Amino acid sequence: MHQLNLRKARPEDASAVWEIIEPIIRAGETYVFSPDTPREKMLDYWLGADKDTYVAVLDGEILGTFYLKANQPDRGSHVANAGYMVGEKARGKGIAKAMAEFSFVEAKRLGYTAMQFNYVISSNTVAVQLWQKMGFKIVGQVPDAFAHPGLGLTDVYVMYRKL
Template sequence: MEIRHATSADNEQIWEIIQPVISAGETYVFAPDSSREKMLAYWCGPDKHTYVAVLDGLVVGTFVLKDNQPDLGSHIANGSYMTLASASGQGVGRAMGAFSINEAKRLGYKAMQFNIVIKTNELAVQLWQKLGFNIIGEVPEAFNHRQHGLINAYIMYRKL
């Protein structure tokens, strides 16, 4: 698997990953009917480092790194990750997670923080814990899950 910076040539494959994830309404805060234009402008915005994971010529995952907060909070990275559904179980998320930790260090970040890891997204919670993240807080009813209604979300953190 190759992990590299995304280019505009990757946009269609990135959208093919993003669209089903957000339309499910289970793990991301974006409206399930968010447009391609809105999501690509967000995901590939100038304030982010956008990456893709490529396997056999197909983009099977994508993630972004960015400052968690501006200015005096910019030494902590924030990340968002999505995997192509058909690539689930192939280690794509783990590879992107491990790569992003090293990349965040290379970019000069001192720590990483995820502000809203949906509690019911148990695979993601377990993955981040295996990669050294701790749950440092739980926000009650932080996410309006499409199936379960208002559910809690974790804040997860690790030093780099």
């Protein structure tokens, strides 16, 4: 059996990261980014200096990516925020769960005491269920906060867990 390697993203990973991110943002169903966000702008965001960005590698291929960052500056900087994406061909294989478990350990190592997701689209049931299985609670709901391309205005959850 091959082992999934989770490591910090490197500059040379940018193209592989873009291959994961592009179809997800083009679909416009689970992230707030405009579907026509250019490659450079999206990679500047995902790989930005304000984040610790990681990749999930199996047999030399990057299958997923996530970042950790402070949810808020200064007095809110002990709570992590994160974003996760898994490539389409790798979905349903436990990559997201592995990245989540690794991210909790890594976030704690970086000094965070909790993790908060500010904008989980309620219609993204796969993500909502995964986060709930991973110990997150829905602590808030924002009505009609996301303009879903097929469902129209959709609620967004705020989700939280201690590390």
